[in-house]
Amino acid sequence: MNFDVAVVGGGVNGLFTALDLALRGFSVILLERGAIGSGTSGRMHGLLHSGARYAVTDPKAAIECIEENRTIAKIAPHAIEDTGGYFVAVTKEDVDFMEQFLKGLKQANIEYREVDPKEALKEEPNLNPNIRAVVEVPDKVVFARDLMFSVAISAYREGVLVIQDAEVTGFNINNNEVNEILVKDRLTGNVRSIKAKIVAIAAGPWTYKVVKLAGIEVEMMPTMGVMVVYQRRLTRRVINRMRKPSDGDILVPYGSTSIMGTTAVVIEDPDNISISDDDIKFLTSEGSQMVPLLTKTSVIRAYASVRPLIKIPGVDTREATRDFMVIKHEKPSNMVTVIGGKFTTGRLVGERLSDEVAKMLGSTKSSITRDYKLFGANLYEDLGELDGSLRSLALSFRGSIDEDRGRVAVLTLLMDEVARDSRRRLGWL
Structure with a gap:
């Protein structure tokens, strides 16, 4: 044929x-x-990005993400849970990033709402009680x-x-x-x-x-990211750390579980990857700064995915578009x-x-x-x-x-x- x-x-x-x-x-x-x-x-994180994560560092990708977030929700509503998402500031450095963050959201036409931390804690009681600032964005969960x-x-x-x-x-x-x-x-x-x-x-x-x-x-820059799956759904919404994209800054409620991610390590062969106990400990530690209960929640398993990033000389995995x-x-x-x-x-x-x-x-x-x-x-x-x-x-x-x-x-x-x-x-x- x-x-x-x-x-x-x-x-x-x-x-x-x-x-x-x-x-x-x-x-x-x-x-x-x-x-x-x-x-x-089939090994992605479960997040249908609002684009907010890239609003400061990768504005073109941010605009594409928010537009496709709306489109996928329209053409495949059965594959989406419209959870919404919180970006939470835990440290002073996170708070200092907030002005840039809000400016990036506006420029990318990503709708958002500043939320009083007390209100956020009522909505998400498992959040760190010491969070300093919260911004709500239209993140969603996608069932891959x-x-x-x-x-x-x-x-x-x-x-x-x-x-x-x-x-x-x-x-x-x-x-x-x-x-x-x-x-x-x-x-x-x-x-x-x-x-x-x-x-x-x-x-x-x-x-x-x-x-x-x-x-x-x-x-190309094949980049491995590790995700950790926990036994309970700890939040209603996607929880993101309010900072530039980094390792261990997204917690996704996926069905009855929670998925914490991710890391970013360049590898030579996408058919040859491994996950270490240190990866799991690191992600749990980072995630617990947003949701402390993570450290007391059983790990079901961990899995890894390899991103097909564009290789640009002198640009590392987190700065790569x-x-x-x-x-x-x-x-x-x-x-x-x-x-x-x-x-x-x-x-x-x-x-x-x-x-x-x-x-x-x-x-x-x-x-x-x-x-x-x-x-x-x-x-x-x-x-x-x-x-x-x-x-x-x-x-x-x-x-x-x-x-x-x-x-x-x-x-x-x-x-x-x-x-x-x-x-x-x-x-x-």
């Missing part, structure tokens, strides 16, 4: 790219070496796989073949163009060939490895790559990457994902198009004690069916 576009990478950037391109009328195949969301996107599965299912409904366990192992290049993508089927071990007019690489921190197969070097960059390569001329970005801006990344691809294919159609209601936004209405036992099982959750938890199960079952049918249609089953 020949496609207009092959998208490499099944995280939030690749998924939104595939959906965006399909909605513009292109034939698309998405290739993911593992399962959808099994890389960086709910969102990604919804995008993948939506893309499939628009004609995209979503192929899991498909690892790109090489490119055949003739006349300065990729005319064949070599793909290892990790379920069978077979190496297969995919043909596409354009190859769009959205492989997160693995991007530099993928493009190297085509003889391309990109300047959280913006993204779309690169149209000269050799091979039909390959385009995205590096950088955040989970919050995944839809925007997909739009911008698709803009470049559409231009390369001679199309003037614009993106419509900003207003495209994702599958699952009205889950039980969306299930009406299904038939057979899967529909019966999915609908059995409706009106039950587990209706909300059932959403995850339903989307997972549908994602499995999407992956199976995509393989069937491709002739891999």
Whole structure:
């Protein structure tokens, strides 16, 4: 089968790219070496940024985040908990940062409210009773796989073949163009060939490895961040430290748990990462300055994610932009790559990457994902198009004690069916 576009990478950037391109009328195949969301996107912090964290140090990223915060809440309300967020000043240095912080919020058009610390303690009794200042911002919590599965299912409904366990192992290049993508089927071990007019690489921190197969070097700074999961939900809102972005300054209420993060360490290989006891102790200690009860709450586990940051000489991990960059390569001329970005801006990344691809294919159609209601936004209405036992099982959750938890199960079952049918249609089953 020949496609207009092959998208490499099944995280939030690749998924939104595939959906965006399909909605513009292109034939698309998405290739993911593992399962959808099994890389960086499935290991994010859980925060749908308001942009406030970057308002002082990275204003462009801040503006992108607040705009996408509003957009994702509109097109995927089922994947969002609108918790709100507090930025809290613990030390005098935090208070001194506040003037800059408020100025940055205004410039980025991020709505905020100064909150009396006594009021904040009534709302969030587990906060440090000695907090000096509080600012409320529109942070939200995003359930990563709910969102990604919804995008993948939506893309499939628009004609995209979503192929899991498909690892790109090489490119055949003739006349300065990729005319064949070599793909290892990790379920069978077979190496297969995919043909596409354009190859769009959205492989997160693995991007530099993928493009190297085509003889391309990109300047990336794979940066590992550790998150710690605690047994209880300690706050209603996201709690942020009121200071420049640093290690251990965000506590996210995720379902019935709390997630503390994060660290930032440059690594050589995103497939070779480890978490130390010191990481857990450090994050617990830092977080306890905002929420002291953290030190008395059991740790369930820790996990790590690798950010695909843009490498800029002389700039360290915390100063590095959280913006993204779309690169149209000269050799091979039909390959385009995205590096950088955040989970919050995944839809925007997909739009911008698709803009470049559409231009390369001679199309003037614009993106419509900003207003495209994702599958699952009205889950039980969306299930009406299904038939057979899967529909019966999915609908059995409706009106039950587990209706909300059932959403995850339903989307997972549908994602499995999407992956199976995509393989069937491709002739891999």
